Amino acid sequence: xxxxxxxxxxxxxxxxxWPKGTKRCRPEFFLFWLGVPLTLLAYxxxxxxLCLALGLNQTNMNDYxxxxxxxxxxxxxxxxxxxxxxxxxxxxxxxxxxxxxxVNAAVLIGFICYVGAILMLGIDIGQPIRGWFGFWxxxxxxxxxxxxxxxxxxxxxxxxxxxxxxxxxxxISRVPEFGTFSHNLHTIxxxxxxAGTFLSFFHQGSLGGMFGVLYARPFADRGGLGIWPWTFFLxxxxxxxxxxxxxxxxxxxxxxxxxxxxxxxxxxxxxxxxSGWLLVVYMVFKSADTMWWxxxxxxxxxxxxxxxxxxxxxxxxxxxxxxLCGWLPALMLVQEKVRASYGWMFVAMLLACIGITLNRFxxxxxxxxxPVLPFEKFYAxxxxxxxxxxxxxxxxxxxxxxxxxxxxxxxxxxxxxxND
Amino acid sequence: MFxxxxxxxxxxxxxxxxxxxxxxxxxxGGTLTLTILxxxxxxxxxxxxxxxH
Numbered sequence: 256x257x258x259x260x261x262x263x264x265x266x267x268x269x270x271x272x273w274p275k276g277t278k279r280c281r282p283e284f285f286l287f288w289l290g291v292p293l294t295l296l297a298y299x300x301x302x303x304x305l306c307l308a309l310g311l312n313q314t315n316m317n318d319y320x321x322x323x324x325x326x327x328x329x330x331x332x333x334x335x336x337x338x339x340x341x342x343x344x345x346x347x348x349x350x351x352x353x354x355x356x357x358v359n360a361a362v363l364i365g366f367i368c369y370v371g372a373i374l375m376l377g378i379d380i381g382q383p384i385r386g387w388f389g390f391w392x393x394x395x396x397x398x399x400x401x402x403x404x405x406x407x408x409x410x411x412x413x414x415x416x417x418x419x420x421x422x423x424x425x426x427i428s429r430v431p432e433f434g435t436f437s438h439n440l441h442t443i444x445x446x447x448x449x450a451g452t453f454l455s456f457f458h459q460g461s462l463g464g465m466f467g468v469l470y471a472r473p474f475a476d477r478g479g480l481g482i483w484p485w486t487f488f489l490x491x492x493x494x495x496x497x498x499x500x501x502x503x504x505x506x507x508x509x510x511x512x513x514x515x516x517x518x519x520x521x522x523x524x525x526x527x528x529x530s531g532w533l534l535v536v537y538m539v540f541k542s543a544d545t546m547w548w549x550x551x552x553x554x555x556x557x558x559x560x561x562x563x564x565x566x567x568x569x570x571x572x573x574x575x576x577x578x579l580c581g582w583l584p585a586l587m588l589v590q591e592k593v594r595a596s597y598g599w600m601f602v603a604m605l606l607a608c609i610g611i612t613l614n615r616f617x618x619x620x621x622x623x624x625x626p627v628l629p630f631e632k633f634y635a636x637x638x639x640x641x642x643x644x645x646x647x648x649x650x651x652x653x654x655x656x657x658x659x660x661x662x663x664x665x666x667x668x669x670x671x672x673x674n675d
Numbered sequence: 676m677f678x679x680x681x682x683x684x685x686x687x688x689x690x691x692x693x694x695x696x697x698x699x700x701x702x703x704g705g706t707l708t709l710t711i712l713x714x715x716x717x718x719x720x721x722x723x724x725x726x727x728h
Binding site: 390391395396434436437439446453 | 711
């Protein structure tokens, strides 16, 4: 196919916009592959129009499942996007400058995750034009209000953090105003990194805290410290553990697709090491929390584990989340031999990312599937095609922004040196 | 969101929640404004940052 494109007349040349010292595919080839995200966005548009015009009866959500695939995807991408704030925190505030070559990618991925999640939530709330009600009539006793405030504010911070990369584009930076503004933004970035860390800490925690305070939902309800249930801290720990893995994994996938080296392997290994040790810490606390919940909390309420795990959401979910996609990747990533291997490190990071997604799935769906009244049954939930369409926004939007950013922005500063 | 909104109550919840929220917004907005002002001053003084490429 590449040869077919090469035979076409060269009518457009955008090479002066590419980052210095890099090579990109021909514009025709690029436009052809843009069809993938545009198709996903078209699928989203159909689902969104149906849901906005006809209502939530287009979904398989009901009185039992007030949260569905949108919230699962939302929680998962916000957890996976935590690589942005944590990598920025380590680079700008802790002074781990070895991570500098991957910070731009982490910020870009975080931006995609957060903006994608916010756009999807715009459909979830039913009437997007009334989205501002949550700010104007804020319920300060709700964890979700805090999440909404922090996510939207952090999306602004991510946009500001991404701005220098846009202004550093080869052509844009020739404009003196933009080049100077970008330089000044670089020098003050530590303030935005600190603000982002503060905001992320609280919204990652409150997303978990929201489940921990559901005292009528025995699957999610937990004890805690003060007003913060244990899930508040577990969600923060899981996000900062898996965020660096997701960032590195996306970089590795991009390397394989483009056939170009983007960051040195030692940078990826460092990200893997950070992720691995944080995952071990998370797994220790998560395992302790699960044991306490299973052997103390549930029996005290007259419940058993067997009641919590029923088909199709059986015990296999617990073993996959905590074992296969929890302890296994944690123990793999702390091994230097595993991190030295491109393939094994990718496998470990992929498992870790699946683990956090499963965690968000069980807290969202399984919590609601359990019967809480005598006349209720154990229900299962399967999203409708319209719901999948809206959820595909994150992937379509993410691919579109990432493809454009990879082509035109200096996201990977080590790329020219590694591909000489 | 603002003290003049009818549901606003001067309790600890509103003070802490909105105090932190407006605090963070002030830091972000203030830093961005200062950066824009510094850029304008740099440009007027002729201190233009040349691109490295």
